[in-house]
Amino acid sequence: MPHFIRGRGKMLAIATLVVLLSIVPLLGNNYYTSVLLIIGIHAIVTVGLCLLMGYTGQVSLGHAAFYGIGAYIAAILSKTYHVDPWLAMVVAIIATAAFAFAIGFPVFRLRGNYLAMATLGLGIIIWILFRELDWITGGQSGFLDIPTLSIGGFAFDSDFRFYYLVWGFCLAVMFISQNIVGSRMGRAMRAIRDSESASQSLGINATLVKVKILALSAAYAALAGSLYAYYVGFIDPPPFGFLFSIRLVVMAVVGGLASIWGAIFGAASVRLLTEFLHPFGDIDVVLFGLIIVVVMILSPQGVIRGLGDLWRRISRRLTPS
């Protein structure tokens, strides 16, 4: 049996997800559809961050940069240079992954706190570039009229259509990630997380593994970024800044750093909280700060796992032994 549907819980979760995904857009409410669509896009980035932080043990506080690079490359190629949007998307993904691969070697000479600071700084530098290189990016006034994707004559021009496109990609990314985590590569990743020196003593080139995972997660982020650009049709620097990098960390933490399917839960929780609390200003960010502190102290493996453990403890106490 394939690895990703081992266990009844997981199968149940996937079934629920599929049902939810197919029902919601049929309700015909564009607001719900667009919220769920954004959740799908964010979940794609979050999974990549989970692979890097949760499974490989390497912090990134600048992941929004990859998301932004993907969005800008796709937008600029398809609009300014009239490249076919699909091709532009492929180029964006490959170029972002290549960029991540190249910076990975110097960056991963750093560990822990220093790595965190370096990625934070890199994210800020790239964000400054989005803003300052205004002759290509449009700078602060943004980049308008990005074309949308289409297959033959079928254009993904409505929320409803784009929704299925995004979730198709999202589920594909989930399966691919789940497969990698359960493979030889996934073992090497977890080995590096638990003890880098021991993993190297067994013949694993830890730096190369980290760089590959960084490139993969950058590719995911670029995929999500280009989907975002095509969906909204307009991009400007704010959504790709330092705060979004931190927001991605929140999504990963809530879903469970070392959990693939948890990324959807994390992305959904964060997005829904923001939507519900929208009328009250930035109170969602206050909660995000609180939530990640509480989750890291009480249940570093994520909210779902934490609630599961809690439930087991309660039910054990209730059943007389």
Add this chain to the structure above:
Amino acid sequence: MATWQLVQYLVTGITVGSIYAIVGLGFTIIYSVTGIINFAQGEFVMLGGMIAFSLIGLGFPMPVALILAVVLVTLVGIIFNLVAIRPAGRASTITLIIITIGGALFIRAVAGLYWGRDAVALPPFTGDESLSFLGAYILPQSLWVIGITAVLMVGVYLLLNRTLVGKALKAAAINRRAAALVGIDARMMSLVSFALAAATGAVAGVVIAPLSYASYDMGIMLGLKGFVAAAMGGFTGVWGVFLGGLGLGLAESLAAGYISSSYKNAIALIFLFAVLLIRSRRLMVGEEGA
């Protein structure tokens, strides 16, 4: 190239450099005692400036408002340590990074809700009539910043080297387990280091606010620059971080003056990567894992 111009840039550089040095001092104190890089350090600076602003608005006399602001931020540092750092115990580096980021996010967002998004200015401590020096203009507040930084640096140096608390902090910094064996409570030392870092951060906030506006979102860049100063100083001792801060401040001010002010932040980031890459060479043979 006019001399007065150069002098002007140097004065600006030393002034902001002093601030970076104080922020960096906070990083150094916490890191050397606990091994934690406190990503909320910049938020202590922001809180210092903003709280002082509010207290002055409430009618407190200036000196009282400033001191009270520092005291309140120190309390925030203590509370942060008690509710977020202590319960985490001996957690992994990744966990602690995320916790201090959570704290930073929380403080920043609360500040944004309470004070709004607009920048605020504190009145200067003693008038805003500039003094003339070699043709350059120096605001009295610059002298306050430089003077208070010097006093603070000497004060922290004496505290660390001449008092019992300081010796306990240093012992905990050198070897936590050995310190525990001679009866030094590591959790208490962690608390003291956070209190001290919050207090110094707040001082930086109140002295700089009259010169460059304070706003809820100033913490991140100030924190990053303070970290650069601390990293340049090697996270040990007071004088390294002092020189690191001054070096960064001067480089930034000269680059802004002679090249372009839009590259000001880029200078700090270049310094960041330079210092990280130099340190990484030493870290290569470093201890295990993240």
Add this chain to the structure above:
Amino acid sequence: MADILQMKGLTKAFGGVIAVNELDLEIHEGEIIAIIGPNGAGKTTLFNLIAGVFSPTRGQIFFHGQDLAGTNDYQRARMGIARTFQDVRLFGNMSVLDNVMVGLHSRSKYGMLSAAFRLPQGHREEASIRLTAINTLNLVGLGQRADINASELTFGQQKLVSIARALATKPRVIMLDEPAAGSNVLETQEISDLAKRILEMGITVILVEHDMRFVMGTAERVVVLDSGEKLAEGTPSQVQNDRRVITAYLGEQEDQI
């Protein structure tokens, strides 16, 4: 007998402290050799030099006659030099079997692409990795514990898993850093037997150990280090009767035993 490892003038200094000093040493292929010496004699530093964790300040190391200079730890592991750690360093959040399967990483090659799309090559390799790992785990007697979390094992069992993990890399030589430390008499005997079984598999064994009874009962040859220099070398009984060794090391050690 051919030498599998040769150290020539090997020196390692940390700042002003010289941990290994002008060491000339040959390890013969197909022997169990023990490196002993008081604390700080440079034993673990020697392991780290051979494993490629540190590069020497001066001197050379040859493996099968080939100079190891310029190769790092994971490359040496792939060449056939395996080691364990004094502080074990198991992958604590992984199952016992997974720990051993990690050891087979460099002896398999299917990549991220086959993994991502579950291509047949990955399936085949994964099946053989699993089988080999179970066999290796059985070799150290822990086949029954394959599926539990590595951190739930006792310290002695963790040491055995770390040996299995190192064996999974299919080494030519294995360095065991204090394999018997913290073990009781029975476990110590098992580890001694295991070392001999490893030797029968054609793998040269280098031990660092403090337990003299274990060393005398296991090793064919003993090298005594003191302050990073070779003090004596010979069969266990020769070394035991060497006056310099007795004064420098064994005398002091005898009290502890």
